Amino acid sequence: MCCRILIVDDHPSFRASARVVLESDGFDVVGEAADGASALEECCRLRPEVVLLDVQLPDTDGFNVCAAITAHAQHPIVIMTSSRDGSDFGPLVTTSGACGFVPKAELSGERVQELLRS
Amino acid sequence: MSGLRRALGLVAVEGIVVGLVALAIVLSSDRVEGKAATAVLGLFLGWSWIGVGLYAWWRRPDNRFGVLMTAVGFAFFLTVLVSADAPALFTIGVLFSSLYLAVFVHMLLAYPDGRIESPRLRRVLAGGYALALLGPLPTLTVADSDVLGCECPESFLFITDAPTLFRVLDVITSTLAVVLVGYILYVLVKRWQVASQPQRSTMAPVLWSGICLLFVLAGSLTSMAVDGPEAVSDATSLLGMVIFALTPYGFLFGLLRSRVLRAGAVTELLHRLGDAPDRSGLREMLSEALGDRSLSLVYWLEDKRRWVDAAGRPATLPAEDDPARAFTRVEREGRAVGAIVHDRSLCEEQELVRSVAAAAGLSIENERLQAQLRARVEELRSSRARIVEAGTKERRRLERNLHDGAQQRLVALSLTMRLAQTRVHKDPDAAAELLGGAQEELARALEELRELARGIHPAVLSDRGLQPALEALAGRSPVPVELAGTPPQRLPAAVEAAAYFVVAEALTNVAKYANASQARICVSRSNGHAVVEVADDGVGGADPGRGSGLRGLADRVSALDGTLELRSPEGAGTMLRAEIPV
Numbered sequence: 001m002c003c004r005i006l007i008v009d010d011h012p013s014f015r016a017s018a019r020v021v022l023e024s025d026g027f028d029v030v031g032e033a034a035d036g037a038s039a040l041e042e043c044c045r046l047r048p049e050v051v052l053l054d055v056q057l058p059d060t061d062g063f064n065v066c067a068a069i070t071a072h073a074q075h076p077i078v079i080m081t082s083s084r085d086g087s088d089f090g091p092l093v094t095t096s097g098a099c100g101f102v103p104k105a106e107l108s109g110e111r112v113q114e115l116l117r118s
Numbered sequence: 119m120s121g122l123r124r125a126l127g128l129v130a131v132e133g134i135v136v137g138l139v140a141l142a143i144v145l146s147s148d149r150v151e152g153k154a155a156t157a158v159l160g161l162f163l164g165w166s167w168i169g170v171g172l173y174a175w176w177r178r179p180d181n182r183f184g185v186l187m188t189a190v191g192f193a194f195f196l197t198v199l200v201s202a203d204a205p206a207l208f209t210i211g212v213l214f215s216s217l218y219l220a221v222f223v224h225m226l227l228a229y230p231d232g233r234i235e236s237p238r239l240r241r242v243l244a245g246g247y248a249l250a251l252l253g254p255l256p257t258l259t260v261a262d263s264d265v266l267g268c269e270c271p272e273s274f275l276f277i278t279d280a281p282t283l284f285r286v287l288d289v290i291t292s293t294l295a296v297v298l299v300g301y302i303l304y305v306l307v308k309r310w311q312v313a314s315q316p317q318r319s320t321m322a323p324v325l326w327s328g329i330c331l332l333f334v335l336a337g338s339l340t341s342m343a344v345d346g347p348e349a350v351s352d353a354t355s356l357l358g359m360v361i362f363a364l365t366p367y368g369f370l371f372g373l374l375r376s377r378v379l380r381a382g383a384v385t386e387l388l389h390r391l392g393d394a395p396d397r398s399g400l401r402e403m404l405s406e407a408l409g410d411r412s413l414s415l416v417y418w419l420e421d422k423r424r425w426v427d428a429a430g431r432p433a434t435l436p437a438e439d440d441p442a443r444a445f446t447r448v449e450r451e452g453r454a455v456g457a458i459v460h461d462r463s464l465c466e467e468q469e470l471v472r473s474v475a476a477a478a479g480l481s482i483e484n485e486r487l488q489a490q491l492r493a494r495v496e497e498l499r500s501s502r503a504r505i506v507e508a509g510t511k512e513r514r515r516l517e518r519n520l521h522d523g524a525q526q527r528l529v530a531l532s533l534t535m536r537l538a539q540t541r542v543h544k545d546p547d548a549a550a551e552l553l554g555g556a557q558e559e560l561a562r563a564l565e566e567l568r569e570l571a572r573g574i575h576p577a578v579l580s581d582r583g584l585q586p587a588l589e590a591l592a593g594r595s596p597v598p599v600e601l602a603g604t605p606p607q608r609l610p611a612a613v614e615a616a617a618y619f620v621v622a623e624a625l626t627n628v629a630k631y632a633n634a635s636q637a638r639i640c641v642s643r644s645n646g647h648a649v650v651e652v653a654d655d656g657v658g659g660a661d662p663g664r665g666s667g668l669r670g671l672a673d674r675v676s677a678l679d680g681t682l683e684l685r686s687p688e689g690a691g692t693m694l695r696a697e698i699p700v
Contacts, residue, residue: 011522011526013526013527013530014526014529014530014533016530017529017530017533017534018533020533020537021533021536021537024537024540056521083521083525083526083529084521104529104532104533105528105529105532105533106532107533108536
């Protein structure tokens with residue numbers, strides 16, 4: 001159940017809440033990043049197994065970051081998240097190489113596990 | 119004017135007297151061959167120059183060109199003294215025998231306005247005068263009549279007979295004269311090359327006869343310097359005399375032609391204007407009438423206090439000191455309606471331009487009304503586009519604000535609630551703490567939503583009117599605000615909304631930039647308008663182009679046919695004033 005995860009989101013309040021939620025569900029939150037560029041750096045440095053990636057970032061959009069992360073051979077699994085509804089993004093989630101989407105308000109360790117198993 | 123006429127009449131009488139004296143000198147001379155022919159030719163030449171010069175002087179009293187032409191005529195009569203038998207008169211005659219050429223060159227260089235602006239040309243001209251006066255000195259001082267090969271009276275200034283010195287000095291002065299004439303030719307040809315079309319047509323008669331005469335002069339000077347055959351010298355000097363005689367008539371011809379053409383052009387223009395020209399037609403007609411292909415028309419918009427072209431786009435007039443372009447105002451019933459922008463050389467023909475302007479006044483007035491309409495349409499089109507753009511931008515801003523503000527807080531709230539739910543049995547204290555945090559988060563989300571809703575449209579404004587809405591704005595402002603008054607009756611909703619946002623934007627700017635200790639709001643009704651004024655006692659110097667806030671506000675006000683005005687002198691506070699028709 002212990003899974004190394006990196007949280008990428010530009011809102012500190014969400015990063016803090018997500019950390020508490022995921023840790024209380026047994027995840028190991030290894031780091032946080034606030035934008036696309038530092039997300040890629042932290043991915044290389046921390047080598048997480050899962051990246052929880054917000055769609056809307058200040059420097060680029062989450063789908064571009066996802067494509068960059070999954071372009072590497074030994075890449076982590078990416079789960080996209082947003083406060084918008086998943087249906088707003090059409091086919092972008094699957095075409096960007098992400099494993100799945102979870103709305104921010106419904107984030108829990110259980111939902112992440114479900115996506116990882118699928 | 120009669121003073122000028124009397125003075126010119128006096129000069130004319132002097133010219134006649136001087137001419138008759140010259141005639142008498144030639145006829146009484148012992149030396150001149152073909153007295154009658156020489157006398158008649160000389161009289162004809164001198165009087166031609168004086169007569170045409172006086173005519174030009176009378177027509178254009180401000181232009182010194184006529185004065186110079188008259189001076190050429192008088193200077194020419196001085197050369198007649200060479201024929202005199204009395205040594206004193208003969209000496210003066212020889213001394214001034216080339217003066218008329220120097221005055222002639224002066225006139226050419228000063229053409230067409232009679233002035234020489236360039237300091238270098240002035241120096242060249244001074245050299246010319248010096249050469250004309252000093253050049254004959256060798257003849258008078260060191261040459262006796264054998265050298266000159268004539269039966270001349272002895273010079274008053276004669277010192278000694280030195281034929282070699284005379285030859286040397288003569289070659290030097292002739293060479294200097296050739297160089298000088300060559301340089302002046304170069305200047306004149308250069309001037310022709312850079313002249314615009316209308317300039318050339320005014321310049322042509324004088325400039326070309328001048329250039330021809332200088333060529334002949336240079337030729338004869340050269341042949342004298344190299345001591346060529348006498349026949350060549352005689353032929354060139356005859357040719358020179360013919361051209362010299364024709365020059366004033368060339369000028370007169372040009373002047374009369376332009377007068378005849380001018381009368382014809384105005385008649386023709388009046389005729390064609392009757393056929394109701396279209397936009398480009400009017401310009402074409404004026405450009406043909408004035409012979410200036412570069413001519414353009416601009417129109418005066420009184421309400422905007424600016425010039426526009428036929429399409430209603432802002433236009434600028436040439437500066438007063440623009441060397442190439444000038445403009446002539448067109449007025450109707452004392453009001454400016456437009457201006458004809460033309461080549462500067464047409465300033466020499468002010469009368470023509472004015473008559474054309476007067477003839478075309480009505481058509482230009484019509485064009486002005488159309489240009490005004492086009493400017494208005496253009497303005498409406500761009501303000502409509504800006505309003506649409508502002509709407510899109512506003513929606514984007516709202517979405518962004520909702521997403522970054524309330525939505526994030528609600529997301530965090532949802533997560534906190536879930537955590538609290540899982541802990542409520544295992545760890546009730548932690549759950550209670552989480553719920554407390556959630557409560558605070560919820561209060562902040564509500565406050566943000568309220569703020570956002572107010573920015574979209576203040577509910578208190580539609581429900582209760584301007585007074586309480588503006589009081590609320592004043593109450594939230596960090597700078598103390600006095601609300602001096604609002605109209606007792608409600609205004610139309612769109613006007614109230616515009617007034618509210620004018621005040622809101624003004625107060626935001628007061629808080630951000632004005633460094634003011636207080637502000638004052640006043641909304642009143644006057645002359646069928648709602649007048650909104652927000653004034654502060656801050657640093658002033660506000661830039662109307664700053665940010666998009668004022669621009670958007672101006673569009674909002676002008677969509678209701680109102681006007682927005684910003685007065686912000688440096689150091690004397692800022693006043694934003696909107697007038698909206700009710």
